[in-house]
Every structure is written in C-alpha cells, then in structure tokens.
Amino acid sequence: MSTLLIKNISQLVTCDDSDRVLTQVDILCKDGFIEKLGPNLDATADRTIDGSHMLCYPGLVNTHHHLYQVFSRNLAKVQNMELFDWLKTLYEIWKNLDSDVIRLSSLTGMGELMKHGCTTCFDHHYVFPAHAGDLLGTQFAAADELGIRMYCSRGSMDLSVKDGGLPPDSVVQTVEEIMKDSARVIEQYHDPSYGAMHRVALAPCSPFSVSADLLRESAILARQYGVRLHTHLCETKDEENFMLQREGVRPLEYMERLGWIGKDVWYAHGIHFNDEELHVLAKTGTGVAHCPISNMKLSSGIARIPEMLKLGVPVGLAVDGSASNDGSSLMEELRVAFLLHRLNSSREAPTGYDILKMATRGSARLLGRDDIGQIAVGKCADLFMIDSRRLELVGSCYDPKSVLGTVGVRGPVDYTVVNGKVTVEHGRLTTIDEEEIAFQANRKCDAYLAM
Structure with missing residues (x-):
C-alpha cells in the first residue's frame, strides 16, 4: 500500500x-x-x-503521438513540405528504426509530455522493420521506467510504393502477419481493468497506406478482443483526392463501409469533414484527436472543432508526432488550440476551459476511459x-x-x-537521470540519422 x-x-x-x-x-x-x-x-x-x-x-491525456519521430524532428530538408512528400522523404529514415531508437525516443518524448502535465500517452506506432524486435514491449518498458500511464497501438501498413502506397517495401507486412502479431500484442499487454497502466489499440496507419482487407480484418479482430480502433483520417485534401480517385468515395464513407465507425473508433486530425460527415460522427459517437500544431506546420488546415463540440462529436487533444510538431508538450498544444480557434472562429471558438476539458475528459473519452x-x-x-x-x-x-x-x-x-x-x-x-538519457538519445540519434 x-x-x-x-x-x-x-x-x-x-x-x-x-x-x-x-x-x-x-x-x-x-x-x-x-x-x-x-x-x-x-x-x-x-x-x-x-x-x-x-x-x-x-x-492531461494525449490521444495521438508517434514517439519514434523524436529522432527526426527539425530536419531542414522537410520543413516546407506538405504531408505526402513529407512522409515519402521521412520513410527513408524511419525504415532504420530499431529497439534502441524506440526506447530512447519513447523516454524522451514521454518525459517531455510528463514534465508538462501529461499523465497518459497514447502512441500510434505503425513502422515495424523486419527483425527490429518487440517494439511495443520496448515502449511499455520505457513508460514503466518513467511512471507514465501508457496506451500503445499495434499499427500497421501493407501497401508499399509498388502497391500504390507511400512507404518503402521494408516496413510493410502482410495482413496475415499483422493480424497474428496484433493478437499477440493484445493478449500479452492489454489490461482492460479499471485504473490500468497498459492498454492496446489496433491502428492501421491510414487509408492510403493500408488495404481494405487490413482495415476490415483489424476491425473484426479489435471487436473480438474488445479493444479500440484508431487511424489517421481526413488530414489533407491530397488524402481526399487520393481516396476519390482510388475508391470513388470520400474517406469517411470508405471507412464506414469497412466497419470503422462507432464509439470504439477515433480518428487523428479530422480536418476535412463536410457538414454531413460531422453529423455522422456525432450520431455514431466516433471521435477525433485534434492536433493543431502539427496541422499548422504541415499546412493541412484547421479542424472544425467548434462545430464538432456543438454537435457532440467526441474530441480530444493530441501533440501528434514530434516530426510534425517538433515537440511533445500537450500544455503548449492547449494554448495553441485556444488561440487558433479564436482566430478562425471568433465568438464561436471554445473557451480556455473548453480546451482544458478537451485535453482531460474529452481525451479520456476517446480512449474509452472513465477512470482518468x-x-x-x-x-x-x-x-x-x-x-x-x-x-x-x-x-x-x-x-x-x-x-x-x-x-x-x-x-x-x-x-x-x-x-x-x-x-x-x-x-x-524523478525516475530517470535526464542528462544521461539526453546524452544517450543524442548519440543514438546521430548514428540513426547517419544510416
């Protein structure tokens, strides 16, 4: 006791x-x-x-992150790119991930989150190079070392460049491989109990880097195990055009056809939903993780948060990956969110307290938790x-x-x-030597970026 x-x-x-x-x-x-x-x-x-x-x-509760990106932030060559070109360039770095990168970037990113008032971190990890080891186990161990509450995701990609996707061949897997490992991760790490320190979601990367089969099978498996579903959606106009050309429908309709809608689903970004789609989200309880700084840096647009809140769409706050944010402070995100929507929506914008509630109760709701x-x-x-x-x-x-x-x-x-x-x-x-971890992380980052 x-x-x-x-x-x-x-x-x-x-x-x-x-x-x-x-x-x-x-x-x-x-x-x-x-x-x-x-x-x-x-x-x-x-x-x-x-x-x-x-x-x-x-x-504070962070509802969308890519901790591994701590080691690829503030790179001059990508600073003026938008999402698709940005991803294609950075995948050539990310394909060299290993367990040391994951451990040290997780300690660094979650340490920064916790120093700025965050107590629960959800991470969307979807890059699994062959022979890299148990990367989610490494993340949970880093979280335990820090003492932060951790919600990992078994992300995935099965469409590489040759299949019409964005990532290189070396970081995609087959649907069968992904489903097998997804079941393993849930059985090994997911704790459904009240007050759990470890939980797992299934999180295929995005509609433009995964197949319909992977999305469909992930939804089926998640509901068999009673875990949540997460992915990127409606982040850019390029994504919208990509889906219209490939599938003939807008992104949300595509996801809805594959079972990706409901109270156990939340999307990262959700910038380019139309009026009808906002009502669908509200009616079904499908959530949105709002990432204002990332959206600003990548020139992706401004999510319709005031309208979402008025309609009752579940909304939480998030920092997104450190390569599209250059930081891991949900406290900073909170003020930027307030100011962004004041600029864009004037009197219709959420108040400072509304944004705080978004980063606490709202974020907890996205993660399916009433205990935080x-x-x-x-x-x-x-x-x-x-x-x-x-x-x-x-x-x-x-x-x-x-x-x-x-x-x-x-x-x-x-x-x-x-x-x-x-x-x-x-x-x-209180639980780690900050200077020693920073030294180790910088040394590993130098070697990683030189590969």
Missing part, C-alpha cells in the same frame, strides 16, 4: 461533472486512486506535499500542479479554469503525479 497526501491546495480544477473549482482542499491518494478529497482531511500518508499556492489540475481525466474520489490519482506565484502568472490566476488556454504555462510544471506517485518534482523527472 502506498499513500500520498497533498495538503491545502490553493485552487483545484476538477473537470468533473460539476465543473468545480475547489479552494484550500486536500487530496489523499491510496494505491493509485483518489480516496478522499476535501478540506482539512484527517489523514496521514507515506508522503505529504504542501499544496499552498498551487493550481491543481487533472493529468478528472479529479474525483475513486478516479485514478493522476494530476499536476503549478505554483501560482510564478512571475509569468502574475495577475492571471483569477480564472484558473481558463488560464492554461489563455495565458499558458512556460516551462515544466512543478509536480506531476501518476497513479499516486510523484513523477515530476520541481520541474524534473
């Missing part, structure tokens, strides 16, 4: 059903869950933290705290619900707690 007591929190934003802001309250965490919440709790714990002057929030994304008794003890006395926050904390979107937070948070354990303290990761 492990216990953590946080005393006298100045302002606590619960993101619960009542949208409460609590003042001068304590939280008692026991064995990874919130056991008590209220003022002046009569309790003792293995560790006590003084929450005076702290703003406290539910841990809010601070309430019985929920997972996942949260972060920021000292309200910071110079850059002077005069801005009168509305703690919106401040992360409107003002934002520069630099790491003061504390991150995952599963009732302190994983970031005074802005530093």
Whole structure:
C-alpha cells in the first residue's frame, strides 16, 4: 500500500461533472486512486506535499503521438513540405528504426509530455522493420521506467510504393502477419481493468497506406478482443483526392463501409469533414484527436472543432508526432488550440476551459476511459500542479479554469503525479537521470540519422 497526501491546495480544477473549482482542499491518494478529497482531511500518508499556492489540475491525456519521430524532428530538408512528400522523404529514415531508437525516443518524448502535465500517452506506432524486435514491449518498458500511464497501438501498413502506397517495401507486412502479431500484442499487454497502466489499440496507419482487407480484418479482430480502433483520417485534401480517385468515395464513407465507425473508433486530425460527415460522427459517437500544431506546420488546415463540440462529436487533444510538431508538450498544444480557434472562429471558438476539458475528459473519452481525466474520489490519482506565484502568472490566476488556454504555462510544471506517485518534482523527472538519457538519445540519434 502506498499513500500520498497533498495538503491545502490553493485552487483545484476538477473537470468533473460539476465543473468545480475547489479552494484550500486536500487530496489523499491510496494505491493509485483518489480516496478522499476535501478540506482539512484527517489523514496521514507515506508522503505529504504542501499544496499552498498551487493550481491543481487533472493529468492531461494525449490521444495521438508517434514517439519514434523524436529522432527526426527539425530536419531542414522537410520543413516546407506538405504531408505526402513529407512522409515519402521521412520513410527513408524511419525504415532504420530499431529497439534502441524506440526506447530512447519513447523516454524522451514521454518525459517531455510528463514534465508538462501529461499523465497518459497514447502512441500510434505503425513502422515495424523486419527483425527490429518487440517494439511495443520496448515502449511499455520505457513508460514503466518513467511512471507514465501508457496506451500503445499495434499499427500497421501493407501497401508499399509498388502497391500504390507511400512507404518503402521494408516496413510493410502482410495482413496475415499483422493480424497474428496484433493478437499477440493484445493478449500479452492489454489490461482492460479499471485504473490500468497498459492498454492496446489496433491502428492501421491510414487509408492510403493500408488495404481494405487490413482495415476490415483489424476491425473484426479489435471487436473480438474488445479493444479500440484508431487511424489517421481526413488530414489533407491530397488524402481526399487520393481516396476519390482510388475508391470513388470520400474517406469517411470508405471507412464506414469497412466497419470503422462507432464509439470504439477515433480518428487523428479530422480536418476535412463536410457538414454531413460531422453529423455522422456525432450520431455514431466516433471521435477525433485534434492536433493543431502539427496541422499548422504541415499546412493541412484547421479542424472544425467548434462545430464538432456543438454537435457532440467526441474530441480530444493530441501533440501528434514530434516530426510534425517538433515537440511533445500537450500544455503548449492547449494554448495553441485556444488561440487558433479564436482566430478562425471568433465568438464561436471554445473557451480556455473548453480546451482544458478537451485535453482531460474529452481525451479520456476517446480512449474509452472513465477512470482518468478528472479529479474525483475513486478516479485514478493522476494530476499536476503549478505554483501560482510564478512571475509569468502574475495577475492571471483569477480564472484558473481558463488560464492554461489563455495565458499558458512556460516551462515544466512543478509536480506531476501518476497513479499516486510523484513523477515530476520541481520541474524534473524523478525516475530517470535526464542528462544521461539526453546524452544517450543524442548519440543514438546521430548514428540513426547517419544510416
């Protein structure tokens, strides 16, 4: 049994059903869950933290990432490319992935996420070079080393350049190979229990790099095992034109024909849905992971988030891959999302608090979880705290619900707690030597990019 007591929190934003802001309250965490919440709790714990002057929030939940891309960010040759050319160029790097790249990029990317208040990471990994080893096992081990809650995906591609797709032959597999390994990964790593630290989804890469058979078989297998489905969809106009030429239908109709719609499905990006398609998403409960910084960098467009939220489409927030974001801070994503939609939609834009709810409750909903994304008794003890006395926050904390979107937070948070354990303290990761990991990661990145 492990216990953590946080005393006298100045302002606590619960993101619960009542949208409460609590003042001068304590939280008692026991064995990874919130056991008590209220003022002046009569309790003792293995560790006590003084929450005076702290703003406290539910841990942020990242719903789409490609952690391996940490080792291919900020490359000059791709900075002005759009998605298809960008992918074709970077696949020539990504085909050289190995377990060391996966471990160190995962530690780096998830470490950055956690330093900025993220407590759950979903990663969409779909590049599996032959003989690279158990890459998802490597990711889960890295997550355990950091202490972050991890949701991996068994991604896949079966259409290479010779088949009309984008990736090289060396990173695609047959449908049979993919289905066999997908079943193995689910059976070995997926934990459906409440409060699970490890879960698995099935996530073929995108309609333009996988076959209809792969999409259809993945949906069947996922529902046999009760796991979720994820892929990229409607990210660019090029994708839309590609699908119209190849299949004669728009991307969403194509996916719907193959069983890819419903409450167990969420798409990354979802920029180019039309009015009718937004209503289909809302009616079926099919979700969208919003990746504003990536969409801006690749000139992909602006997702219709205000309309999605009004219609009731499930929407979460995500950083996307580090090669299309150049970072792994969901905190930064939160403010950019707020500002982007204010610019594009004016009074119709979501508020700063709406964006916070998107990054917490909304993201948890996409992942099919009701145990994270809010601070309430019985929920997972996942949260972060920021000292309200910071110079850059002077005069801005009168509305703690919106401040992360409107003002934002520069630099790491003061504390991150995952599963009732302190994983970031005074802005530093507690479970790894940051300088040593950075040294190892830079050395591996140099060798990887030189291949």
